[in-house]
Amino acid sequence: MLNLIRKDFIVMRSSLGLIPLYFVIFSIVLISNTMSAYFLVAVYTAFTTLMMSTGADVKNDNHAFLITMPMNRAQMVKSKYATALLYTGVAAIACYIFYTIVRYVKPSLGMPAYSMGQFLASIGISLVLVSIYLPLFYWLSKKGMAIINMAFMIILIGLTPFMNIGTYLMHKQNVGSINNASVALIGLGVVLLFIASYFFAKYLFNRKDL
Amino acid sequence: MNAIEVRNISKSYSQFSVDNISLDIKKGYITGLIGPNGAGKSTLIKMMLGIVRPSAGSIRMLGAEMPSEEIAIKQRVGIVSDDCFYYEHLSLKDMKKVIAPFYTKWNETKFNRYMEQFELSPTKKIKELSKGMKIKFALAIALSHEAELLIMDEPTSGLDPVFRRELLDLLADIMQDERNTILFSTHITTDLDRIADYIAFVNRGKLVFNDVKDDVLDRYAIVKGGQDLLDADIRAKFIGLRESSVGFEGLVDDRKQAQELFGSYAVLETPSLEDIMYYTAKGGPIYA
Numbered sequence: 001m002l003n004l005i006r007k008d009f010i011v012m013r014s015s016l017g018l019i020p021l022y023f024v025i026f027s028i029v030l031i032s033n034t035m036s037a038y039f040l041v042a043v044y045t046a047f048t049t050l051m052m053s054t055g056a057d058v059k060n061d062n063h064a065f066l067i068t069m070p071m072n073r074a075q076m077v078k079s080k081y082a083t084a085l086l087y088t089g090v091a092a093i094a095c096y097i098f099y100t101i102v103r104y105v106k107p108s109l110g111m112p113a114y115s116m117g118q119f120l121a122s123i124g125i126s127l128v129l130v131s132i133y134l135p136l137f138y139w140l141s142k143k144g145m146a147i148i149n150m151a152f153m154i155i156l157i158g159l160t161p162f163m164n165i166g167t168y169l170m171h172k173q174n175v176g177s178i179n180n181a182s183v184a185l186i187g188l189g190v191v192l193l194f195i196a197s198y199f200f201a202k203y204l205f206n207r208k209d210l
Numbered sequence: 211m212n213a214i215e216v217r218n219i220s221k222s223y224s225q226f227s228v229d230n231i232s233l234d235i236k237k238g239y240i241t242g243l244i245g246p247n248g249a250g251k252s253t254l255i256k257m258m259l260g261i262v263r264p265s266a267g268s269i270r271m272l273g274a275e276m277p278s279e280e281i282a283i284k285q286r287v288g289i290v291s292d293d294c295f296y297y298e299h300l301s302l303k304d305m306k307k308v309i310a311p312f313y314t315k316w317n318e319t320k321f322n323r324y325m326e327q328f329e330l331s332p333t334k335k336i337k338e339l340s341k342g343m344k345i346k347f348a349l350a351i352a353l354s355h356e357a358e359l360l361i362m363d364e365p366t367s368g369l370d371p372v373f374r375r376e377l378l379d380l381l382a383d384i385m386q387d388e389r390n391t392i393l394f395s396t397h398i399t400t401d402l403d404r405i406a407d408y409i410a411f412v413n414r415g416k417l418v419f420n421d422v423k424d425d426v427l428d429r430y431a432i433v434k435g436g437q438d439l440l441d442a443d444i445r446a447k448f449i450g451l452r453e454s455s456v457g458f459e460g461l462v463d464d465r466k467q468a469q470e471l472f473g474s475y476a477v478l479e480t481p482s483l484e485d486i487m488y489y490t491a492k493g494g495p496i497y498a
């Protein structure tokens with residue numbers, strides 16, 4: 001599996017420079033518009049990176065090449081889920097660091113502290129999106145890639161106003177913060193969804209002709 | 211001993227099917243897999259490699275079951291195909307960096323030697339390579355991880371005559387080690403006339419024969435004669451028949467019977483593999 005993850009980075013090397021660029025653009029746009037939903041920068045960055053990685057794998061029917069090497073389909077799927085986790089974690093941390101730096105460098109912006117809730121939300125939302133995206137990718141591959149990516153771009157764009165409305169309503173109705181038990185329950189749900197998604201993607205990919 | 215054992219394998223598509231093929235590829239020999247375009251050769255190979263899932267049947271390679279033991283099997287298998295699925299934007303050096311770590315017996319010195327021998331520049335990108343160069347690169351990769359079984363799908367189709375000869379010599383060299391086996395799929399049968407020990411012929415998704423090449427060439431015969439020798443019963447003896455106003459030429463699969471039937475009234479010749487493929491694929495009488 002490590003070789004497959006390594007492969008992803010070699011294959012994406014030429015476009016890796018774009019990822020920090022996307023990150024900075026997303027950050028500038030969200031910081032200037034809506035600080036409460038800033039954590040979505042992590043979701044956008046992680047997901048864009050994942051889409052670049054899946055795109056590289058189907059561009060020239062490369063799954064048909066990969067499967068001729070000493071590996072099986074389960075490893076191919078597992079490695080993609082592992083890289084998705086990696087992108088999610090790195091993007092969430094980068095998002096936190098960038099926000100904190102901007103907050104200290106530009107106190108005039110009056111940015112509130114980046115909360116643990118926002119950090120966890122960025123990871124949770126990314127994992128939910130990955131859990132829906134990857135089975136679709138392994139089911140439809142090249143034929144459906146353009147449609148899937150388009151649909152997910154719309155979802156990502158729609159996330160920002162949705163999050164803003166959600167945050168606004170929570171404040172207005174004085175819902176307050178979610179308790180630890182709820183966070184744990186939601187977290188467990190996301191993890192279970194992610195695991196179920198992996199098994200489903202593996203099942204779909206196993207039956208497929210490449 | 212067999213390097214590959216295919217049993218009752220089937221695969222159906224809307225306009226084409228591989229129908230219940232059983233096939234043994236003998237270890238230590240070169241087997242030519244022949245058939246016209248669209249006969250099912252590539253599908254058969256893709257099923258062996260796990261690229262296409264068969265709808266029925268089983269495959270064993272190098273004594274192990276596919277796909278349950280595919281990782282161990284593929285460590286010992288090299289693939290050269292005219293379908294190039296490498297990452298087009300990568301250089302050969304980077305493509306090698308992707309591939310090499312997967313193989314426990316990767317031999318870097320051998321790889322560099324083949325790159326030099328095939329005049330491949332490591333900095334060149336896959337998308338900049340001609341079809342022939344891509345095949346050379348695939349061959350360099352396949353030969354650098356000590357593969358015991360080389361599966362080649364139409365490897366000579368994009369090659370110039372000089373490298374085609376070199377390739378055939380290289381394959382002959384590989385076969386000096388009797389543990390090695392080559393399955394060579396092609397519709398350019400002249401390549402197999404030179405190097406193949408066994409011939410497996412697939413036509414319209416079915417296996418026509420899988421036999422020692424020399425036995426096949428001894429068994430089949432091209433019969434040439436005048437129109438007066440033909441009637442409905444005689445025509446039925448031919449696998450394929452080409453008739454013209456001056457005479458006929460046809461393929462039979464029983465040379466002895468043909469000799470008894472025509473005696474000295476017709477000329478019997480040893481067919482080429484291309485003759486066998488042509489007449490079998492065409493079938494029935496053809497009027498020229």
